[in-house]
Amino acid sequence: MTVTAPRTAAAPPAAPQAQPPRSAARPRIEGDWLFVPAPQPHRPFRLFCFPHAGGDATAYTPLARALAPAAEVWALRPPARGGRSRHPMPADFDTLVAAVAEALAPHLGGGVRYGFYGQSFGALLAYEVARALPADLRPELVVAASAPCPAEWAERESKDLDAPELLRLTGLEEVVRADPDLVDLALAGIRTDLAVSATYRHRPHAPIGSALYAVAGADDPMSTATDLTGWAAHTRGDFGHHVVPGGHLLATVDRPGPVALLTTLLAARQTSVPAHDTREQQW
Numbered sequence: 308m309t310v311t312a313p314r315t316a317a318a319p320p321a322a323p324q325a326q327p328p329r330s331a332a333r334p335r336i337e338g339d340w341l342f343v344p345a346p347q348p349h350r351p352f353r354l355f356c357f358p359h360a361g362g363d364a365t366a367y368t369p370l371a372r373a374l375a376p377a378a379e380v381w382a383l384r385p386p387a388r389g390g391r392s393r394h395p396m397p398a399d400f401d402t403l404v405a406a407v408a409e410a411l412a413p414h415l416g417g418g419v420r421y422g423f424y425g426q427s428f429g430a431l432l433a434y435e436v437a438r439a440l441p442a443d444l445r446p447e448l449v450v451a452a453s454a455p456c457p458a459e460w461a462e463r464e465s466k467d468l469d470a471p472e473l474l475r476l477t478g479l480e481e482v483v484r485a486d487p488d489l490v491d492l493a494l495a496g497i498r499t500d501l502a503v504s505a506t507y508r509h510r511p512h513a514p515i516g517s518a519l520y521a522v523a524g525a526d527d528p529m530s531t532a533t534d535l536t537g538w539a540a541h542t543r544g545d546f547g548h549h550v551v552p553g554g555h556l557l558a559t560v561d562r563p564g565p566v567a568l569l570t571t572l573l574a575a576r577q578t579s580v581p582a583h584d585t586r587e588q589q590w
Contacts, residue, residue, distance in 0.1 A: 340384050340410035344371035347379040352573050353421040356382045357429030359556055361497030363389040366560050373563035378573050388496040396499050399506040408439040415444045422448030426557055428500050430454035438515055445517055448576060452522040453530055453555050456537035457509045470497040476528050476555060518545040520572060522565060524553035
């Protein structure tokens with residue numbers, strides 16, 4: 308129950324209610340490949356986020372704000388879209404992985420704890436970049452959303468799926484359809500990434516040591532909870548799978564995505580000793 312003090316002539320005006328603290332730092336770009344939407348000055352857990360096919364780094368701005376100050380989001384800026392529209396996309400998936408791993412490496416290690424989050428095409432890219440990094444620079448956490456595991460990718464991702472259909476199934480058509488220019492840009496980005504995705508070839512390899520969590524949206528028309536368990540074979544670390552509210556794309560320009568799940572996973576990392584993948588299993 309709230310008790311209101313009697314009003315007197317000398318009573319000062321009520322002080323405004325305190326607002327939740329927000330980072331005062333402006334968004335910034337790190338080199339060509341990385342965008343930090345909500346910088347956190349105290350250097351918390353760093354979460355590198357990989358966009359879906361046709362997606363750009365700005366899609367992770369709502370997620371970055373929602374996770375602050377527990378984590379600082381560093382979103383990948385793929386070529387051939389947005390601020391990198393003049394930068395060509397690598398011709399094949401392996402070359403893209405190598406380029407991203409090279410761009411991330413200077414920002415890894417040095418006492419900073421970090422993990423990867425990717426959705427759809429970005430989930431596959433996040434996992435393969437983690438695997439391509441030197442063992443002592445691999446993330447301690449990988450969250451793969453809305454994607455079949457690498458071993459099933461070629462079989463599950465239809466090469467006949469065209470850009471307009473993918474735009475519809477991901478729900479992005481509702482976001483951009485009012486602006487023909489945005490539709491054209493979205494379709495061009497999707498076509499670029501579908502072409503790269505078609506070059507992916509899974510090769511048997513030793514599982515990584517990072518903790519790995521697979522996620523699907525409850526209303527995803529392109530994947531189900533049964534798609535998630537295959538990811539378990541790709542890690543020697545902790546594994547979990549979760550179904551959360553949402554469709555195929557969980558984090559978008561107008562939705563922060565699986566904030567509750569990521570917050571829980573990040574909180575668990577804070578109480579654990581950071582462990583990197585310092586050895587390779589024989590394969």
